[in-house]
Amino acid sequence: SQQGEEDPQALSIQEGENATMNCSYKTSINNLQWYRQNSGRGLVHLILIRSNEREKHSGRLRVTLDTSKKSSSLLITASRAADTASYFCATSIKAAGNKLTFGGGTRVLVKP
């Protein structure tokens, strides 16, 4: 089974609203990363949060990490139609040689 599982699998919101998606994982991590994928394109790195960090911001993105619950959330504030994409969390696990394991993703549709 996958290390990271995103919730919800799909999300539809109006432009200007906030979008929140969650990621749960099973084993201790070095860091957790969020990626974005536009249809037909490669993945693009958004933000990395280390295991000793609890919150991180980048522009309209806010990521939280709760290692006690083994979960992370990605919040996109004031969403735009251009934010329509799939969002993936990925975990780096020391015991797994630091390779990145991706979750199933959340498909976000932002309606204009």
Added chain:
Amino acid sequence: DAGVIQSPRHEVTEMGQEVTLRCKPISGHDYLFWYRQTMMRGLELLIYFNNNVPIDDSGMPEDRFSAKMPNASFSTLKIQPSEPRDSAVYFCASVTQAGGNTGELFFGEGSRLTVL
């Protein structure tokens, strides 16, 4: 920098044919990863290299799949013989792993493979 470059972008082939996918990582990156993406299984790590040496190939589905990295600027993923269930998008990604922790992966645009 041009980023990670993959070729071909699209490949349509018939069952039983050999398929070779190519990747040029970002110059200076010492790790290279091959992932496969399908609707059913999501993103799966197939194999990764460090300094051109395969480190973990446990994700390679079966012996029909092989990957090489003859030098720091080139890697191939070969499927021989190909089967319809190999149809997927194959991504190559590279990173420089300073400090021992995986940082930001840079992905190519992918090679979409269709096996008829």
